[in-house]
Amino acid sequence: MIFPWIWERLPGGRFGKPLCSALLIGAVVLLLWFVVFPLVDGLLPFDDVTVDGR
Amino acid sequence: MTHLVEWDAPSRRRTEEDWEPPSRRVGRMLGELMLTAGLVLVLFAAYATYGKAWRIESEQNALAGELDRSWAASAGRPVEGQPMARIHIPKLGRQWAVVEGVSQADLRKGPGHYPRTAQPGQIGNVAIAGHRISSVFWDVDRLDRGDVIVAETRTGWFVYRVVRQRLVLPRQVEVIAPSPGRPGEAPRKAMLTLTTCNPKFQNWQRLVVHAELVREQAKSRGRPAELKGHP
Numbered sequence: 001m002i003f004p005w006i007w008e009r010l011p012g013g014r015f016g017k018p019l020c021s022a023l024l025i026g027a028v029v030l031l032l033w034f035v036v037f038p039l040v041d042g043l044l045p046f047d048d049v050t051v052d053g054r
Numbered sequence: 055m056t057h058l059v060e061w062d063a064p065s066r067r068r069t070e071e072d073w074e075p076p077s078r079r080v081g082r083m084l085g086e087l088m089l090t091a092g093l094v095l096v097l098f099a100a101y102a103t104y105g106k107a108w109r110i111e112s113e114q115n116a117l118a119g120e121l122d123r124s125w126a127a128s129a130g131r132p133v134e135g136q137p138m139a140r141i142h143i144p145k146l147g148r149q150w151a152v153v154e155g156v157s158q159a160d161l162r163k164g165p166g167h168y169p170r171t172a173q174p175g176q177i178g179n180v181a182i183a184g185h186r187i188s189s190v191f192w193d194v195d196r197l198d199r200g201d202v203i204v205a206e207t208r209t210g211w212f213v214y215r216v217v218r219q220r221l222v223l224p225r226q227v228e229v230i231a232p233s234p235g236r237p238g239e240a241p242r243k244a245m246l247t248l249t250t251c252n253p254k255f256q257n258w259q260r261l262v263v264h265a266e267l268v269r270e271q272a273k274s275r276g277r278p279a280e281l282k283g284h285p
Contacts, residue, residue: 001083002090032094037101042158046102048257049191049250050156050168050183051227 102255106162107189113163114189117151125208135160138167139174140206141182144284146193156183165190165248168230172244174205175212175270180246181230186261191250194263195219202280203246203265211278214246214265221252221259229262243267 010020041047121137124130132138132154142149156166165184172178184191197203197216205212222229229249232241244267252261271278 001079002086029097032097033101033105037098037105040098041102041106045257046255047106047161047185047187047251048224049161049185049260051222051224051229051249051260051262 103187106185107187110162110164110185110187110189114151117153117163121151132167132173134169135163141165142204142206142281142284143194143197143202144204144281145197145201147285149285150184150190152182161185171230172232172241174207174246175210175244175267177244178232178241179230179234180205180244181249182247183249186250186252186254191248191261192254194248194250195252195261197263203248203263204278204281205246208273210273211271211281212244212246212267213269213271213278213280214244215268216263216265218264220262220264222262224257224260226260229260229264234264 006024007017007021010017010024012020117137118140121140124137134155134157136154137151138154139152140149141152150164152165152167153160153163154167154169156168160166161183165182168181168183171181174180184194186192197219199216199218201216203214203216205214220229228235228237230247231237231239233239233243234245234247246265246267248263248265249260251257252259269278
């Protein structure tokens with residue numbers, strides 16, 4: 001569904017498509033790792049380490 | 055009737071064999087979404103364990119230099135988010151630059167000093183919080199009675215020994231009171247308290263380590279013997 005849809009629209013031929021998809025996956029991973037996760041992480045309570053009155 | 059399939063066309067035409075009932079298309083779509091969500095969650099778990107630890111380590115490298123420079127410059131009041139002291143735990147083979155403040159932004163740099171708690175060496179309680187991740191307080195549960203925690207400031211070394219380790223609830227603020235466990239009471243001892251989360255990766259308890267000052271040594275007299283062999 002989603003992935004075949006993307007695959008069909010990727011440019012390049014027999015070698016271009018795998019290369020393109022690798023670049024795309026890499027870009028998504030970097031975006032998640034350096035932008036999305038640090039933002040999300042601050043909103044999650046898993047690393048509360050202080051004692052406070054609340 | 056035969057189909058002439060144009061293989062070099064930019065995108066393949068759907069044929070009758072490709073047809074599937076709508077319910078199956080929905081199912082496949084859901085499956086793909088769930089697989090993708092699963093992969094993203096696995097990546098997030100990797101980030102929580104390794105990514106954050108690496109980030110703190112690189113922040114610590116920067117802070118170590120910053121701390122040395124600020125000590126060389128002058129004695130100033132601690133500024134939120136800036137390094138204020140260093141702590142060494144020889145048993146764990148670790149040392150950290152401690153920043154002033156315990157907000158999320160502060161703790162992203164390393165252990166943080168609770169504002170308005172004592173400074174190292176003072177009578178009262180030096181309270182320090184840190185994440186329970188590999189580059190910070192992951193292993194503090196291994197500290198036993200008698201283990202050394204050394205606080206290093208601009209002027210001196212302060213050797214504390216662990217007196218107690220305990221698990222408390224997040225609201226038990228009395229562990230960072232000037233006299234630990236006795237809020238409101240005037241302190242008579244110089245204490246140091248570490249807090250972190252417990253169990254690992256969860257947040258319903260706090261692991262607390264109390265240590266008591268046993269001796270201090272001026273910077274001019276070199277490193278204390280307790281740090282022999284410690285990086």
